[in-house]
Ligand SMILES: Nc1ncnc2c1ncn2[C@@H]1O[C@H](COP(=O)(O)OP(=O)(O)OP(=O)(O)O)[C@@H](O)[C@H]1O
């Protein structure tokens with residue numbers, strides 16, 4: 609029986625790509641407390657996202673992907689806390705920052721895209737109004753400039769009739785359109801870092817592809833650093849440069865997508881690959897496409 613590998617902060621220190629990372633999580637431990645006691649959810653997670661790259665965070669359900677993302681954003685659920693470790697945005701330590709400081713950072717420094725765009729959008733406000741409110745919170749702009757900025761970002765995410773959509777309410781939008789609006793909103797304040805937590809899971813296959821292509825294009829054009837959380841190794845193979853594999857609250861393996869998908873060393877990654885997407889990778893290789901970045 610092989611031992612489960614877990615990545616430690618010491619491994620990150622040896623990794624040149626982690627040295628100038630935009631976001632660096634080191635030895636992060638997170639616990640949940642309730643009336644019956646406490647339960648550790650993350651057992652020392654280390655993840656680094658290099659500038660201008662898309663890093664995949666993959667793993668089975670319950671492995672701790674969303675808790676890791678929530679910890680980075682300072683949005684852990686009630687009763688769930690960081691007990692030790694570090695989360696840095698550039699040189700800035702985020703663990704221990706107060707609610708207000710984190711709130712101020714969130715719009716300008718990093719954006720979030722969740723699985724269900726409908727829960728991210730306020731049902732009572734038009735698209736333009738809610739995007740305008742986000743801008744008003746984080747940027748000092750006049751009314752006209754705010755409107756122009758909202759329309760600019762709606763167009764940037766592939767919504768040509770931006771004015772009409774700005775007047776629409778969330779229930780009037782299809783799932784794909786709603787997710788485009790969420791992406792536009794996440795970009796409004798020029799963040800350098802985006803977390804996309806299963807951004808396409810609820811969408812049908814064609815729309816899923818369109819949204820992933822859009823994220824890939826934006827990542828490249830705007831030189832964003834993206835943490836792409838997914839169950840789906842084919843998404844990692846196609847869109848990410850590097851990847852961390854999570855299993856039961858640990859990162860069991862990370863590296864370039866090529867390394868991890870070609871020769872996974874952790875038993876869990878090997879099983880994940882075998883169970884899900886090996887065929888996809890070989891298919892792409894057979895058709896002469898470069899499935900994985902170097
Ligand atoms: N609010 C909470 N209180 C207590 N435990 C929680 C809470 N939210 C999540 N957990 C637990 O933390 C662990 C990790 O959950 P998390 O949501 O991060 O998994 P995940 O990898 O994102 O899974 P999925 O792929 O299903 O989204 C799970 O065991 C889950 O039950």
Ligand SMILES: [Mg+2]
Pocket residue numbers: 673674675805
């Ligand atoms: Mg999740």
